[in-house]
Amino acid sequence: MRTIWLASLLCGLALVSRSAQGEAIADIHLHYKWSQQEVTSIEQALAVLDENQVELALVTGTPPELALSLADADPERILAAYGIYQLSGSEKARWSWEPDLLTRARKALASGRYHAIGEVHMIPGFMARPDTPVVKGLLELAAEFDVAFWFHTEFSQPAFVIDLCHAHPKVRFLWAHAGSVLSSKQVDEAMSACPNLWMELAARDPWRHRSEIITDQQGTLRAPWRELILKHQDRVMVGSDPVWPVEQLEAWDQSDTGWQEVGRFLRYHRSWLTQLPPAAAQKIRLDNARAFFQR
Numbered sequence: 479m480r481t482i483w484l485a486s487l488l489c490g491l492a493l494v495s496r497s498a499q500g501e502a503i504a505d506i507h508l509h510y511k512w513s514q515q516e517v518t519s520i521e522q523a524l525a526v527l528d529e530n531q532v533e534l535a536l537v538t539g540t541p542p543e544l545a546l547s548l549a550d551a552d553p554e555r556i557l558a559a560y561g562i563y564q565l566s567g568s569e570k571a572r573w574s575w576e577p578d579l580l581t582r583a584r585k586a587l588a589s590g591r592y593h594a595i596g597e598v599h600m601i602p603g604f605m606a607r608p609d610t611p612v613v614k615g616l617l618e619l620a621a622e623f624d625v626a627f628w629f630h631t632e633f634s635q636p637a638f639v640i641d642l643c644h645a646h647p648k649v650r651f652l653w654a655h656a657g658s659v660l661s662s663k664q665v666d667e668a669m670s671a672c673p674n675l676w677m678e679l680a681a682r683d684p685w686r687h688r689s690e691i692i693t694d695q696q697g698t699l700r701a702p703w704r705e706l707i708l709k710h711q712d713r714v715m716v717g718s719d720p721v722w723p724v725e726q727l728e729a730w731d732q733s734d735t736g737w738q739e740v741g742r743f744l745r746y747h748r749s750w751l752t753q754l755p756p757a758a759a760q761k762i763r764l765d766n767a768r769a770f771f772q773r
């Protein structure tokens with residue numbers, strides 16, 4: 479059944495209008511990692527953005543300086559996020575115990591070259607509580623330097639996000655993948671309770687999600703997600719999250735070819751965006767990102 483679904487979806491993507499394909503878009507979830515740099519040069523990455531009409535891009539680097547290499551090459555289009563990981567995915571399970579993280583982050587943010595902190599993985603069972611020194615300190619830095627706190631939750635509940643946003647009302651939170659595996663109802667609960675919370679819909683696609691994909695097997699936006707997106711249309715954005723193949727995660731012996739998949743992921747978003755009223759689609763495709771990052 480899944481093969482049939484994907485085939486149906488690909489056919490639907492092929493029918494996305496030429497005009498929609500040509501409209502500018504903001505990609506608010508890009509990575510540029512050491513394992514991607516091996517197969518995708520800066521010039522090739524910029525060409526991918528050109529090919530997909532990406533007008534504004536948020537990029538995090540591993541190590542963090544790699545995001546700056548892209549931003550320096552195209553400062554009008556690319557915003558660097560300060561990535562808290564130095565090398566590999568293993569840090570996702572222990573970053574909140576890194577004693578020198580706050581020192582590194584403060585120095586980076588003081589440079590004025592970063593527009594966000596993240597992607598920060600806040601995964602229960604691996605991460606210390608939000609009120610512990612490193613986590614709290616990182617959130618305080620986001621408020622102090624007025625940068626977005628771009629965070630990823632997994633297997634969490636709306637209460638976790640609501641408590642986080644209420645505890646730090648001066649922080650602009652950007653919620654990766656709209657809560658990842660959370661339902662539209664749960665996402666709505668958090669969005670409704672937190673005026674300082676924005677969400678992006680990267681990776682809510684059939685290639686990488688096994689639950690709560692926002693479209694059905696024909697590529698039609700599911701009714702609960704349509705209602706949610708329209709309700710919060712001023713605080714919704716999209717992104718590609720080009721980490722691929724997704725099954726290998728952070729393989730040390732294989733390059734990450736995610737940048738070669740950006741077009742496919744953005745076509746998916748463009749497809750369901752055409753199903754919204756034009757004014758709402760324009761906000762989600764580009765205008766909200768411009769407003770959020772004051773660009």
